Amino acid sequence: xxxxxxxxxxxxxxxxxxxxxxxxxxLNVRGVxxxxxKDDTACVGCGLCELICPDFAIFLERRRKV
Amino acid sequence: MAxxxxxxxLDGYLRKGILPHIWCAGCGYGVxxxxxxxxxxxxxxxxxxxVVVSGIGCIGRISGYINADGFHTTHxxxxxxxxxxxxxxxxxxxxxxxxxxxxFAIGGNHFIHAARRNIDVTVICANNFVYGMTGGQLGPTTPxxxxxxxxxxxxxxxxxxxxxxxxxxxxxxxxxxTIIHVxxxxxxxxxxxxxxxxxxxxxxxPCPTLFGRYNRLGSAVDILDWLKxxxxxxxxxNPAEAEITLGGKIIVGEFVDTEKVTYxxxxxxxxxxxxxxxxxxxxxxxxSL
Amino acid sequence: MRRDVLSGTYFVQGNIACAEGAIAAGCxxxxxxxxxxxxxxxxxxxxxxxxxxxxxxxxxxxIASLAAVLGASYSGVKAMTATSGPGFSLMMENLGLAVMTExxxxxxxxxxxxxxxxxPTKTGQQDVMQAKWGSHGDYELVVLAPxxxxxxxxxxxxxxxxxxxxxxxxxxxxxxxxxxIREKLIIPEPNTIKKIERKKxxxxxxxxxxxxxxxxxxxxxxxxxxxxRIYATGxxxxxxxxxxxxxxxxxxxxxxxxxxxxxNANKIVKTQEVMTDDAEIAIVAYGTPARxxxxxxxxxxxxxxxxxxxxLITIWPFPERAISKLAEKVEAIIVPEMxxxxxxxEIERAAKTTPVIHLPKLGEELHRPSEILEAIRxxxxx
Numbered sequence: 001x002x003x004x005x006x007x008x009x010x011x012x013x014x015x016x017x018x019x020x021x022x023x024x025x026x027l028n029v030r031g032v033x034x035x036x037x038k039d040d041t042a043c044v045g046c047g048l049c050e051l052i053c054p055d056f057a058i059f060l061e062r063r064r065k066v
Numbered sequence: 067m068a069x070x071x072x073x074x075x076l077d078g079y080l081r082k083g084i085l086p087h088i089w090c091a092g093c094g095y096g097v098x099x100x101x102x103x104x105x106x107x108x109x110x111x112x113x114x115x116x117v118v119v120s121g122i123g124c125i126g127r128i129s130g131y132i133n134a135d136g137f138h139t140t141h142x143x144x145x146x147x148x149x150x151x152x153x154x155x156x157x158x159x160x161x162x163x164x165x166x167x168x169x170f171a172i173g174g175n176h177f178i179h180a181a182r183r184n185i186d187v188t189v190i191c192a193n194n195f196v197y198g199m200t201g202g203q204l205g206p207t208t209p210x211x212x213x214x215x216x217x218x219x220x221x222x223x224x225x226x227x228x229x230x231x232x233x234x235x236x237x238x239x240x241x242x243x244t245i246i247h248v249x250x251x252x253x254x255x256x257x258x259x260x261x262x263x264x265x266x267x268x269x270x271x272p273c274p275t276l277f278g279r280y281n282r283l284g285s286a287v288d289i290l291d292w293l294k295x296x297x298x299x300x301x302x303x304n305p306a307e308a309e310i311t312l313g314g315k316i317i318v319g320e321f322v323d324t325e326k327v328t329y330x331x332x333x334x335x336x337x338x339x340x341x342x343x344x345x346x347x348x349x350x351x352x353x354s355l
Numbered sequence: 356m357r358r359d360v361l362s363g364t365y366f367v368q369g370n371i372a373c374a375e376g377a378i379a380a381g382c383x384x385x386x387x388x389x390x391x392x393x394x395x396x397x398x399x400x401x402x403x404x405x406x407x408x409x410x411x412x413x414x415x416x417x418i419a420s421l422a423a424v425l426g427a428s429y430s431g432v433k434a435m436t437a438t439s440g441p442g443f444s445l446m447m448e449n450l451g452l453a454v455m456t457e458x459x460x461x462x463x464x465x466x467x468x469x470x471x472x473x474x475p476t477k478t479g480q481q482d483v484m485q486a487k488w489g490s491h492g493d494y495e496l497v498v499l500a501p502x503x504x505x506x507x508x509x510x511x512x513x514x515x516x517x518x519x520x521x522x523x524x525x526x527x528x529x530x531x532x533x534x535x536i537r538e539k540l541i542i543p544e545p546n547t548i549k550k551i552e553r554k555k556x557x558x559x560x561x562x563x564x565x566x567x568x569x570x571x572x573x574x575x576x577x578x579x580x581x582x583x584r585i586y587a588t589g590x591x592x593x594x595x596x597x598x599x600x601x602x603x604x605x606x607x608x609x610x611x612x613x614x615x616x617x618x619n620a621n622k623i624v625k626t627q628e629v630m631t632d633d634a635e636i637a638i639v640a641y642g643t644p645a646r647x648x649x650x651x652x653x654x655x656x657x658x659x660x661x662x663x664x665x666x667l668i669t670i671w672p673f674p675e676r677a678i679s680k681l682a683e684k685v686e687a688i689i690v691p692e693m694x695x696x697x698x699x700x701e702i703e704r705a706a707k708t709t710p711v712i713h714l715p716k717l718g719e720e721l722h723r724p725s726e727i728l729e730a731i732r733x734x735x736x737x
Binding site for chain 3 (some may be wrong): 075081113115117119127130134135136137138140143146147148149150151153154157158175176179180181218246257266330333336337344345347348
């Protein structure tokens, strides 16, 4: 999450099939409640949030599982 | 655990300092930008060979956001300008990204002629159903009976069926998607960018701030629900049957997928012949005119 | 063997001379739309451009024509269009875009009778003010008025050079007569034709600012496909080309766009002085009426009248200083125009207290030398 780029539109929250995302209860620098990761263990890495974000505020990072 | 980052993997495709862009929270135009950039990336496209031409309107700002040669023309004239670019420098990829009003009201004439000539240009129409920048007035794609500031009693105009118009004008590739069809849109964009001739992709991206509000469509996310509920994906269906009405189905998919010799190819062939003849016969003075 | 510049001596009409001038200047893109009395330029370019490896396209209207010209120019190709009054009016919005984006291009307006559809096959000089003020906003450009077929060639070359040097649209304001008469044309050898190319940036893409001017107020121009990732918009913009809605940006930009011409006016303005050294009565004219004026003045001289002509080759920027200087030494200035009063207003302003006699003429005919001579005699009679 690039929190301060988020405009709070909710597209990523809407599209996530695994309900990983929700809205923060803290205002970001834009004065909106930005999206945030609620439960990243549910993330399957589909990448839809990254594709639908209009503001380049969220992207997936692949982590090596040790 | 999600970390807070300061940069995004696609930032290189954007000019420095353009974020936040001017589009409203809930506007789908950022999605179009996102998908377009991804299509370029997946094609490993050399951005030095790209020229983005945009018209006037909210979507018009996109040429200033993409990190490639860009030009923001007068209202409606993007395709005419793009024709000049393509013919002057045929090796460059010219993409016109503009809105429904810019491309099909004031720019309607230029669109049909560019399509007729099969100018090698990719045209992306960001259709938000209104003239957003000026306050949400009626546009050539505003659905019948919709409310806008210039149709305060509901529109009595039939809108264009853009995919039908594009197909009828001679476009070689015609597709329509909405902003929720992100994967399909990227695929179509890649196809269109690689297709010679005039390709046309309509992207339905209803304006939540104006069109949505005036027609009580709810929040931006409610509009996504509406798109999901109304969209029907059909490949190679008849574009004549793809009209959009409030309350009806929105048919998305690919409508036309053909190839046809382009204006540039014909022009090049003709020019070569002339030059060969000139080498042989030679025009020495104006007198032989 | 292919010859791009058809050096030689010919007997052709002005429109052909204009087209050949463009090609000699390096024009390799033409987008136009048929309109009397300029169509011959399009038709000749359609024949010649493929021969010289250029591109001709007939667009769907004049608006598209100028838009395509701007696109080609921004891609690095010298480009031109040609039209008459009704098409000129259609081109006004994109003319403003050319000014704002500092796009070099040449626009030929072969004037005919107006307003509106008017008299398509008859001459006129009714677009003179429009050539300067036709588009909205404050701006400056250069407008040249050929009076001879040879000038249709020479001034078109000059127009391209000015457009490249100052990054402006330059207008050739011809009239139907000079466009259609046939006269001797000498096309010189290509190596004797002066050609100016737009200044290119000397710094790498990362440091280049597309609208940062040099000392002469003109920014070097990177074009599409050169790796500079340029951006141009018709919106008021900063040096990066990005839209800027502040008052400072607007002041800075609008002033510079005007000043780059205003400050160089004395280099740009050209007039032809004929017998003005000792003149007591002067005729200030432009375009084909100037030829009648020259004939009238020569006849007047034979009658012992000290008449002279100042022929304006550049109409805009307006040759203010030349006319003021002339006005100081003559008793009266006669202005023959094929309109109902356009440039005469500027001439009156520059002439200050010197009386200006206006000779408007509407309709298909040029002023006859006898009409101008009679005007000269009338002044002397008091």
